[in-house]
Amino acid sequence: MKKLINDPKDVVVEAVAGFGAAHSDLVTVSLDPVFIARADAPVAGKVGIVSGGGSGHEPLHGGVVGFGMLDAAVPGPVFTSPTPDPILAATKAVDGGAGVLHIVKNYTGDVLNFETAADLALAEGIEVRSVIVDDDVAVKDSLYTAGRRGVAGTVLVEKLAGARAEAGGGLDEVADLATKVNERTRTMGVALTPCVVPHAGEPSFTLADDEIEIGIGIHGEPGRERIPLEPADRIVDRLLAPILEDLPYAPGERALVLVNGMGGTPQVELFIVFRRVAEALAERGIEVARSLVGNYTTSLEMQGVSITLLKLDDELIELWDAPVQTAALRWGR
Template sequence: MKKLINSPENLVVEALHGMEAAHGDLVKAHFEPNYLVRADGPVKNKVALLSGGGSGHEPMHGGFVGKGMLDAACPGAVFTSPTPDQMYEAGKAANGGKGVLLIVKNYTGDVMNFELASDLLKADGIDVESVIIDDDVAVKDSTWTAGRRGVGTTVIAEKICGGAAEDGLSLKDVANLCRKVNAQGRSMGLALTSCTVPHVGKPTFELPEGEIEMGVGIHGEPGRTRMKLKSADELTAMLMEPIISDIPYKSGDEVLLFVNGLGGTPLLELYVIYRKAAEIAQAHGLKVVRNLVGSYITSLEMAGTSITMLKLDHDMKKYWDAPVKTPALRWGL
């Protein structure tokens, strides 16, 4: 294992110190329990957005704390859900009196820990709503699995709901908007390489030269199938087809197209993917009216990409365009 770390045990805490050192105008770090909050928070009379998850997906979620997006983020150990005490303390610190929305990616551990945190916050008299993001079409959605994983739509939901919260919407309305974004967003990813969890020290899975994992999860969970590497255009089509057919999206729909890097894939290649993904969307009659290209929800140093598509409505477009100022996303200010 070759990594720029001092020790696996101190990795997350040292990174939080670094985030604060780099972005102290935007975020404040708290330790034991670990969380990040807006430097100018809590914001009075605004619904507070709290998310969190295992570390290793940066910039998600800590990089999205700031005006127009999250009020607090709780990082767990690498690929491990944060704990209820973190979420509870972060929720209390972020609450501006209008309640707290918990945005939870659908993983068994995350869901259970956020459930406990929700109970703790409610016991303090704080209004809490939880929305579970489950947008990964690679997973069969049935009672026989833990359900679809939460992936790329999470980033978009945090941005859109952050805009809505700044606009003064109630907790219930922000939560319902978040549920709608989740219902209209779909994602799928592929990996060219595995990733190495620092405290494990060896790759999470073996992927022979010339093979890819189609439908990979953001923790290196296996996907639908393992197959030979193909051209970027062919692989983009293999990601787009299951996404488009899942909702299904209809001709004339306005969409946001998000091409994401998993950590080890250069932007150069992501634009090659975007070019083809947009072409495929257009061929289906979809209007790509918003987009995002870059590495925003990663899986350590994994090479690969994920595509997310969201069917937009008027409010979603408005809140996507609303000003945002966070370490990782900034516009309109």
């Protein structure tokens, strides 16, 4: 294992401290318990939005804390859910009196710990609603999941719910919007290489030199099948097929396309993938109305990519275009 770290047990705290120092205009960080909050939190009268989960997926979630998106992010140990304590602390820190939305990727540990934190928050008088993200069409149940996994589509849920909250939406309205986005979002990924969790020190799985895993999870969980490496365009077609089968588009419908790098993928490859996605959707008469290409939900140094389609409507386009000011997404302000 070769990593630019000190002691494996200090990875998260040191990274969060560094993130806080680099982005002190946007966020404040707490190191005990560990969470990252908007510099101006709590925002009075605004619904607070908290997300979190195991570390190793950066910039998710700390990198999307700021105006127009998350109010707080709670990073657990690498690939391990945060406990209820820091989730509760973050929830209290961003409660501006209008309630708090928890956006939770669908993994058993995350769901349980966010639920406990929500109960504790309620006991302290903070109204909490939770929305579970489960956008991964690859598998029905998985290593750490009952039901589908929550993967890169999470960043879209967080952007759009954040915009609705910033525009003054109430707690139910923001939660319903998050649910709507999740219901319209589908993702499928592929891995070329595994990644190494620092405290494990070994790859979580292995792939042969010419082998790729179709439908990989963001913790390296098994997908649908292992096949020999193919040209990028054919891999894109393999990922798009189950996405479009699961949520069909009529000609003329509009999609937001997210091509998400898993962490170790060169940027040229992400754009080669995007090129084919755009072409394949054009062939079906689907309009790529908005797009996002880059590393947003990573798996440490894994090489690979996921493709996400979100079925847009006028409301979602307006929310997407609304200003956002975070470390990883920033426009319009």
